Amino acid sequence: MSERAQLSIPVGPDDHSIGPLDAKLTVVEYGDYQCPYCGQAYPIVEQLRTDFADSMRFVFRNLPLANVHPHAEAAAEVAEAVGLQGKFWEIHDALYENQHDLSASALLHYVEEVGADVNSATKDIADGGPRQRVEADFEGAIRSDANGTPTFFVNGVRYDGSWLYEPFSEFLTNVLEG
Amino acid sequence: MALEAGSDAPDFELLATPDQRVSLSEFHGPVVLIFYPADWSPVCSDELSMFSAAHKLFQARGAQLLGISVDGPWCHEVFKEQRNVAFPLLADCHPKGEVAKTYGVYRDDDGTSERALFVIDSNGKIVWSEVSPVGVNPGADGALRAVEALS
Numbered sequence: 001m002s003e004r005a006q007l008s009i010p011v012g013p014d015d016h017s018i019g020p021l022d023a024k025l026t027v028v029e030y031g032d033y034q035c036p037y038c039g040q041a042y043p044i045v046e047q048l049r050t051d052f053a054d055s056m057r058f059v060f061r062n063l064p065l066a067n068v069h070p071h072a073e074a075a076a077e078v079a080e081a082v083g084l085q086g087k088f089w090e091i092h093d094a095l096y097e098n099q100h101d102l103s104a105s106a107l108l109h110y111v112e113e114v115g116a117d118v119n120s121a122t123k124d125i126a127d128g129g130p131r132q133r134v135e136a137d138f139e140g141a142i143r144s145d146a147n148g149t150p151t152f153f154v155n156g157v158r159y160d161g162s163w164l165y166e167p168f169s170e171f172l173t174n175v176l177e178g
Numbered sequence: 179m180a181l182e183a184g185s186d187a188p189d190f191e192l193l194a195t196p197d198q199r200v201s202l203s204e205f206h207g208p209v210v211l212i213f214y215p216a217d218w219s220p221v222c223s224d225e226l227s228m229f230s231a232a233h234k235l236f237q238a239r240g241a242q243l244l245g246i247s248v249d250g251p252w253c254h255e256v257f258k259e260q261r262n263v264a265f266p267l268l269a270d271c272h273p274k275g276e277v278a279k280t281y282g283v284y285r286d287d288d289g290t291s292e293r294a295l296f297v298i299d300s301n302g303k304i305v306w307s308e309v310s311p312v313g314v315n316p317g318a319d320g321a322l323r324a325v326e327a328l329s
Contacts, residue, residue: 005319008319063231065227065231067231068227142231142232145320146317147315147316148227
């Protein structure tokens with residue numbers, strides 16, 4: 001039974017992370033760019049990042065559920081490719097803000113829009129690096145008993161409560177004050 | 179009580195499509211049986227999505243995933259197609275829940291099955307099992323580890 005599932009891969013220097021490295025709260029999201037719930041969680045996470053700016057580090061990892069979300073894998077690879085150019089969070093935001101259109105041509109358009117180099121992103125994707133990273137994230141998610149998207153881990157333990165703003169914020173406050 | 183590790187896995191033959199039967203004994207490698215209460219119920223859908231997504235990890239280890247619920251084969255067909263479930267869904271519908279009963283995971287009060295996982299080795303022995311609360315998605319890690327422990 002996985003009542004308190006643990007994050008199998010600790011947060012490390014290779015992660016896409018935003019917020020202080022020594023924060024008291026580390027929130028890891030396993031997410032899928034095409035998943036509507038992740039889309040719904042996106043502005044909530046943004047708000048929490050603002051609220052807990054000094055005390056929370058946020059990490060995003062890929063868990064594309066390709067069988068239900070046909071564009072999820074391609075979107076994740078694009079995000080990783082743009083990440084190689086140092087613009088991960090820009091493309092991450094662009095993908096969630098434009099979740100309704102993740103077609104191949106739209107993805108390239110977002111790459112351009114965030115000021116990344118389309119040719120080099122396309123080449124990196126063709127070389128397979130981003131795919132390997134997405135697959136590694138994916139396997140880490142399965143190993144951690146992520147049970148759908150989004151799955152959040154707070155300080156290494158799966159958070160099974162509601163990720164709607166109020167309950168999530170209250171939970172984080174309690175952990176912080178705990 | 180659900181069958182536990184060490185028991186023989188009872189063989190069965192169930193419809194995998196409206197006109198095609200599948201039996202446990204025809205699989206030679208490890209098998210993961212995924213009992214779930216019903217097609218379309220929200221947690222099941224998530225659970226099966228996770229297993230579908232994790233399918234290739236199981237496949238790489240030679241293991242076969244099989245979903246089982248009391249829904250009929252026609253219902254399974256539409257559900258599978260809609261959700262792109264990557265493995266067979268077996269219809270434990272006639273007599274209803276018979277296989278769930280032999281594995282000890284039939285829910286008499288509502289006529290569905292528990293949310294239960296069984297990992298069966300190539301000799302037909304159950305090597306690992308887990309019953310989760312109906313509302314909780316168990317995740318795929320436990321079953322994956324049990325499959326890995328076999329090799």
